[in-house]
Amino acid sequence: MRNRRSKGRTVRSAAVLPAALAAVLATGLVALTGCSSGGPGGSGGGPPAALLALPADLEAEAVAGGKQPAFEPSDVHLAVGRTLGMDVRVAPLPHGWRLVDGGDTALLRRDADSKQSTCAPNTAGCGHTVRQSWTATAAGSTTLTWRYVDFASCKEAQNPASCRTMASKEVRVTVG
Structure with a gap:
């Protein structure tokens, strides 16, 4: 905790504790909603809404493997332009996440993917994180x-819908 003076009174502020943040991230699904600093609409290179x-x-x-329940759908609410x-996470594994339904293109425009992390060249078993983005x-x-x-079960190499599904995750997006 730090104390600072503001207009004659003491204001206490606390630093974010890394352990608390790690506990939130450990849930596997993090959602941040609200304003973005990417300028009008939030798609100007700043963080997504x-x-x-x-x-x-x-x-x-x-x-x-049936060791935990299926992933519940997530709900996201966006304003037009956000x-x-x-x-x-993209890793060189025999299993991985693939987008199989990109939603209604009349409501969401798919933007370019961007790498959020990378691996050093020739690093065995290393993956990276890609951000897939849509604008309402x-x-x-x-x-x-x-x-x-x-991936070993895919009947068509470039078609994830032709592969054996082990788990799935849905994100329901409401724009308006």
Whole structure:
């Protein structure tokens, strides 16, 4: 805790505790809603108005193995022009998250993916995080769906819907 003076009174402020933040992140799905600093609309390079992260591989494998319940859908509310970001961990594993339904394109415009982390070259087993982004373009509701799939089972290499699904995660987006 730090004390500082403001207009004749003492104001106490506390630093964010890393352990508390780690506990929130350990849930596997983090949502931040509200204003973004990316200028009008929130898609100008600043943080998204809503930011989510898909559950970690270990959590998805626990769901696939029946060791924990399925992932509940998440709900996101956006104003027209605001941005939703989904952080997806991409690792060289036989299983992984793939977007199988990008929602209604009349309501959400898919923006370019951006790398949030990288691995050093030639690092065995290292993955990185990619942020998938959408900007709300019209009022309405739609659902984005990701599946945690077994890549070895894919009938079509570039089609995650042709792979065996081990777990899934939906994000219901309401724009308006």
